[in-house]
Amino acid sequence: MKTAQSRQKSYSDIRRRPLEFKVGDHVFVKITPLKGVTRFGKKGKLSPCFIGPFEIFDRIGERPYRLALPLDLNKVHNVFHISMLRKYISNPIHVLIHEPLDLMPNSSNQEMSIQILDRKIKVLKNKEIGIVKVLRSNHVAEEATWELEEEMKQCYPEFFE
Structure with missing residues (x-):
């Protein structure tokens, strides 16, 4: 040993x-x-x-x-x-810009959903689940995430009117 x-x-x-x-x-x-x-x-x-x-x-x-x-x-x-x-090795062509962040006490920030980009029905063995692709604030469309449609309807009913 x-x-x-x-x-x-x-x-x-x-x-x-x-x-x-x-x-x-x-x-x-x-x-x-x-x-x-x-x-x-x-x-x-x-x-x-x-x-x-x-x-x-x-x-x-x-x-x-x-x-x-x-x-x-x-x-x-x-x-x-x-x-x-x-x-950090400095370089004169680097421009250092810090974007302001809205942080919570646990160093995380709250992001708001802006828009629903797509809808799908996910087929499992014995049931179907509706999912939606959600665009969040401070993100581009490529970073959109898939969320459960029922949860989004509860949180953001204005998107489903």
Whole structure:
């Protein structure tokens, strides 16, 4: 067992690079997208895993850093572990624009349904279910999702008049 642990440690030590930031550096923050939940304005498992760049405001200890987040992210705790940060290499042609987000206390935001794009009947073994393709606010038509027609009728009866 000891030999196996030693071998695994030697593999990880080769791949590990020392990572350290200074106050004033810019970094990307790693986020974990959850299915159906919008975090930091990103939704879905194919969404980008890093947002930013943000400036390092303060070093708290050996590993945690405090970031200078924009005002629209004031509900998000601004202290991150070094493992959640990636270095940003500046480029003069990059234009950094932060879109304002309407975040709730759990770092998610409420999206409103705007329009129904399509309707289908899903045929299962012994029943049929009506589904509708719904376009949400702040999304394009390619990001529309299929929802149950009955649930949409309860939440948005004006779409079915």
